[in-house]
Amino acid sequence: MCANICTKRDLKDLCEVEDYETGAFIRSTFTYVDEQDIAWFGRTADKRKYHLTVEDLNRLLQEISDEKIYPLKNSSISMAKLLPQITLEEAKVLEFLKQHPHPNIVKYHGCTVNRGYITGIALEKYEIILQYRFEDVPHDLDIVACMDGIRKGVKHLHLLGYAHNDLNPTNIAIDSDDNPIILDFGSCRRFGEKLLTAGTYGWIDGEYATSAQRHDESAINKIEAWLKEEKNKRATMAT
Known part of the structure; x- marks a missing residue:
């Protein structure tokens, strides 16, 4: 099953984690909640958030089971x-x-x-x-x-x-x-x-x-x- 987002603005959050002392990039993280309230989470250390494509996001987003968050x-x-x-x-x-x-x-x-x-x-x-x-x-x-x-x-x-x-x-x-x-x-x-x-x-x-x-x-x-x-x-x- 794929999250199947169409644009970055479908995401609930799109963030970067950086080293607080040096400001060095660590990873990008992103979340999505679809029309059925199914939650998805993804992350990557390979690309900064502005360089992520919709194809990247759909490939990396993983469904989270209801019992883990609700x-x-x-x-x-x-x-x-x-x-x-x-x-x-x-x-x-x-x-x-x-x-x-x-x-x-x-x-x-x-x-x-x-x-x-x-x-x-x-x-x-x-x-x-x-x-x-x-x-x-x-x-x-x-x-x-x-x-x-x-x-x-x-x-x-x-x-x-x-x-x-x-x-x-x-x-x-x-x-x-x-x-x-x-x-x-x-x-x-x-x-x-x-x-x-x-x-x-x-x-x-x-x-x-x-x-x-x-x-x-x-x-x-x-x-x-x-x-x-x-x-x-x-x-x-x-x-």
């Missing part, structure tokens, strides 16, 4: 609480944020169940991710307005006592009005709490193990600098 459905537990173990902490945060909504934070609807297993968290769907905004939308992006929305969403989190701890362009969606929507709360915790996962290489200043406001402040500055660089790059290409 817990069994328990009818005695509220559907809103039925979540995979690996996303349980994220679900707790989203349950809390659902009681304290903000227009720049993704809407959480509960969880999904398939084949008797809890297969994921159900969130509002957005077609565009900030990482690909310049590629997917022809008109220019108002960087000032975009950053203002990101800062407002993050400020809301901070006022509630939480830090996101993994802000980067792949964790921010863009709605039809170009408003930024913060996603992926797997590393979001109250200030001072220990983290299971933290940050994305290239968007953090260094390794950290506890949640802190300064992680988000640093990431926001990096995102703004990246947006300006991307905008200038597109303008240069157009001339």
Whole structure:
């Protein structure tokens, strides 16, 4: 059985593992979840993520059995609480944020169940991710307005006592009005709490193990600098 993806954007994640001290490339890793909630995982030390082709990905992706990643459905537990173990902490945060909504934070609807297993968290769907905004939308992006929305969403989190701890362009969606929507709360915790996962290489200043406001402040500055660089790059290409 083959994963049979058609484009890299079908992937759930496409990452690189690098040596933290030297920055040397170690391997590329990638995950995919198909329409039946069957999960796939692949990795290779032979190619960096930008050089991987769709043919490479389909060849390397291996199906993961349900029991290895999904817990069994328990009818005695509220559907809103039925979540995979690996996303349980994220679900707790989203349950809390659902009681304290903000227009720049993704809407959480509960969880999904398939084949008797809890297969994921159900969130509002957005077609565009900030990482690909310049590629997917022809008109220019108002960087000032975009950053203002990101800062407002993050400020809301901070006022509630939480830090996101993994802000980067792949964790921010863009709605039809170009408003930024913060996603992926797997590393979001109250200030001072220990983290299971933290940050994305290239968007953090260094390794950290506890949640802190300064992680988000640093990431926001990096995102703004990246947006300006991307905008200038597109303008240069157009001339």
